[in-house]
Amino acid sequence: xxxxxxxxxxxxxxxxxxxxxxxxxxxxxxxxxxxxxxxxxxxxxxxxxxxxxxxxxxxxxxxxxxxxxxxxxxxxxxxxxxxxxxxxxxxxxxxxxxxxxxxxxxxxxxxxxxxxxxxxxxxxxxxxxxxxxxxxxxxxxxxxxxxxxxxxxxxxxxxxxxxxxxxxxxxxxxxxxxxxxxxxxxxxxxxxxxxxxxxxxxxxxxxxxxxxxxxxxxxxxxxxxxxxxxxxxxxxxxxxxxxxxxx
Amino acid sequence: xxxxxxxxxxxxxxxxxxxxxxxxxxxxxxxxxxxxxxxxxxxxxxxxxxxxxxxxxxxxxxxxxxxxxxxxxxxxxxxxxxxxxxxxxxxxxxxxxxxxxxxxxxxxxxxxxxxxxxxxxxxxxxxxxxxxxxxxxxxxxxxxxxxxxxxxxxxxxxxxxxxxxxxxxxxxxxxxxxxxxxxxxxxxxxxxxxxxxxxxxxxxxxxxxxxxxxxxxxxxxxxxxxxxxxxxxxxxxxxxxxxxxxxxxxxxxxxxxxxxxxxxxxxxxxxxxxxxxxxxxxxxxxxxxxxxxxxxxxxxxxxxxxxxxxxxxxxxxxxxxxxxxxxxxxxxxxx
Numbered sequence: 366x367x368x369x370x371x372x373x374x375x376x377x378x379x380x381x382x383x384x385x386x387x388x389x390x391x392x393x394x395x396x397x398x399x400x401x402x403x404x405x406x407x408x409x410x411x412x413x414x415x416x417x418x419x420x421x422x423x424x425x426x427x428x429x430x431x432x433x434x435x436x437x438x439x440x441x442x443x444x445x446x447x448x449x450x451x452x453x454x455x456x457x458x459x460x461x462x463x464x465x466x467x468x469x470x471x472x473x474x475x476x477x478x479x480x481x482x483x484x485x486x487x488x489x490x491x492x493x494x495x496x497x498x499x500x501x502x503x504x505x506x507x508x509x510x511x512x513x514x515x516x517x518x519x520x521x522x523x524x525x526x527x528x529x530x531x532x533x534x535x536x537x538x539x540x541x542x543x544x545x546x547x548x549x550x551x552x553x554x555x556x557x558x559x560x561x562x563x564x565x566x567x568x569x570x571x572x573x574x575x576x577x578x579x580x581x582x583x584x585x586x587x588x589x590x591x592x593x594x595x596x597x598x599x600x601x602x603x604x605x606x607x608x609x610x611x612x
Numbered sequence: 613x614x615x616x617x618x619x620x621x622x623x624x625x626x627x628x629x630x631x632x633x634x635x636x637x638x639x640x641x642x643x644x645x646x647x648x649x650x651x652x653x654x655x656x657x658x659x660x661x662x663x664x665x666x667x668x669x670x671x672x673x674x675x676x677x678x679x680x681x682x683x684x685x686x687x688x689x690x691x692x693x694x695x696x697x698x699x700x701x702x703x704x705x706x707x708x709x710x711x712x713x714x715x716x717x718x719x720x721x722x723x724x725x726x727x728x729x730x731x732x733x734x735x736x737x738x739x740x741x742x743x744x745x746x747x748x749x750x751x752x753x754x755x756x757x758x759x760x761x762x763x764x765x766x767x768x769x770x771x772x773x774x775x776x777x778x779x780x781x782x783x784x785x786x787x788x789x790x791x792x793x794x795x796x797x798x799x800x801x802x803x804x805x806x807x808x809x810x811x812x813x814x815x816x817x818x819x820x821x822x823x824x825x826x827x828x829x830x831x832x833x834x835x836x837x838x839x840x841x842x843x844x845x846x847x848x849x850x851x852x853x854x855x856x857x858x859x860x861x862x863x864x865x866x867x868x869x870x871x872x873x874x875x876x877x878x879x880x881x882x883x884x885x886x887x888x889x890x891x892x893x894x895x896x897x898x899x900x901x902x903x904x905x906x907x908x909x910x911x912x913x914x915x916x917x918x919x920x921x922x923x924x925x926x927x928x929x930x931x932x933x934x935x936x937x938x939x940x941x942x943x944x945x946x947x
Contacts, residue, residue, distance in 0.1 A: 367740070371734065375723065375726065375734055378725065378726060378730065379725045379726075382725050382766075383725070445724070446717065446719045446720065446721040447722070448721075449687060449715070450715070450717075450721035450782070450783075452686075452687055453686060453687055453715045454738055455707050455710040455711040
């Protein structure tokens with residue numbers, strides 16, 4: 366455990382020293398939120414105030430935007446020789462991976478807090494009760510954890526840091542093809558079906574249900590949790606097997 | 613190729629003389645085999661390194677040096693063979709082996725986004741040193757490696773030599789009993805190389821065992837108590853530097869002549885001279901390469917009015933070792 370804490374401290378230093386990571390993970394989602402709410406969103410009719418509709422989706426996008434930094438960092442660790450030093454030391458083997466996941470989740474939570482604060486200032490008015498807030502936070506931690514493990518796996522799997530960053534692009538694109546920005550039933554046939562059945566739509570719908578007026582759909586919530594647990598398990602198993610092979 | 617390998621000879625004396633020190637072995641390995649797909653990298657390697665000595669594994673690129681280090685340091689599993697490092701079996705007591713060793717690989721394994729000081733702190737934290745202890749050790753190491761001034765700078769800004777020094781300093785946090793250095797001076801400028809040599813000597817003086825790989829004969833000669841020459845995954849010679857040098861041709865002087873007549877005359881005047889294998893106008897004469905002996909050779913030629921076009925003094929290098937031991941040069945893949 367203490368090895369993981371040491372590694373986590375190391376990863377945090379990396380993050381704050383890399384302005385691109387900070388921008389992509391924290392500032393870019395905020396820029397995107399402001400763009401959609403004040404520039405583009407005025408033209409959308411989603412039935413409620415657009416910032417209320419868009420913020421839950423933007424929170425999920427904030428989770429995804431930081432991921433390429435994680436994949437790149439994991440891959441750099443594997444390709445730049447430092448991993449060989451860790452491997453010949455009497456330390457926990459999984460500390461390196463645990464630290465990347467923990468760092469990603471914590472960084473993501475900071476990004477989420479930032480985007481919620483900006484959304485508040487821009488007129489976002491959630492109606493969540495205390496238990497609903499707890500549910501929302503729980504869901505966000507679960508989504509962060511799941512995406513972090515799948516990203517660590519992608520980072521381990523990629524040949525170079527550059528291709529590791531690229532491997533995350535589908536994860537970053539997925540929320541765009543969900544109900545994050547506009548409801549899925551307004552989309553063209555084909556895209557609509559994709560949007561309805563991909564993991565981020567139930568996740569975002571559940572988050573909306575928790576934060577905004579109206580009931581949370583139980584089926585969405587179950588789908589969201591099942592997707593997250595599934596992605597986390599696949600990511601975890603894939604990470605460990607790839608790590609063992611490479612390490 | 614196999615004929616060349618069979619021409620290799622083993623130094624008998626070294627192994628026998630070392631036998632009584634078996635009890636204080638830092639590293640023993642026997643019958644090491646490792647292959648990548650169908651390419652054999654280690655082909656039944658036996659090694660014995662006495663505690664508190666410098667053992668140098670000498671060989672050209674691709675001989676299997678790095679694979680040997682990887683296998684001995686638990687980075688890689690051998691296909692066959694047994695290894696004991698610091699008294700522990702590498703296969704079954706991996707953690708104990710890792711706790712006893714330090715490894716500095718061929719490419720500096722430093723964290724580029726951390727400062728020199730933070731890199732050392734990272735090692736101290738992973739070794740579980742308390743903060744007072746680690747502060748003192750880090751301060752000492754920075755000073756010893758002449759890195760105090762750059763301690764607060766990111767290691768990305770370090771020169772190649774500084775990075776290697778930091779790398780070695782990181783390895784030394786926690787005072788490992790056995791240190792593996794995989795080509796620690798390859799690519800370093802002469803000054804950094806000498807600094808590295810001084811550090812290695814100091815470590816040995818403190819009782820550390822050093823396992824050093826190198827492609828430079830002079831480096832092995834300067835540092836090692838025992839040298840093993842590795843070729844295609846096999847040891848082709850083993851012994852003290854003196855024993856090894858007895859097996860290879862010493863220094864010689866090369867004379868080049870412009871005409872065959874002068875070449876033939878020189879061959880008559882200098883009884884020790886031999887013809888160059890490739891060039892008809894070049895003679896090799898054994899010599900220590902000193903000014904006195906070179907002058908005497910030139911005087912003899914002068915006395916017979918033989919004109920020398922050019923001459924050069926040649927000291928043995930890795931190529932000569934390989935030519936002598938395997939019948940081919942290290943740079944040629946096939947004999």
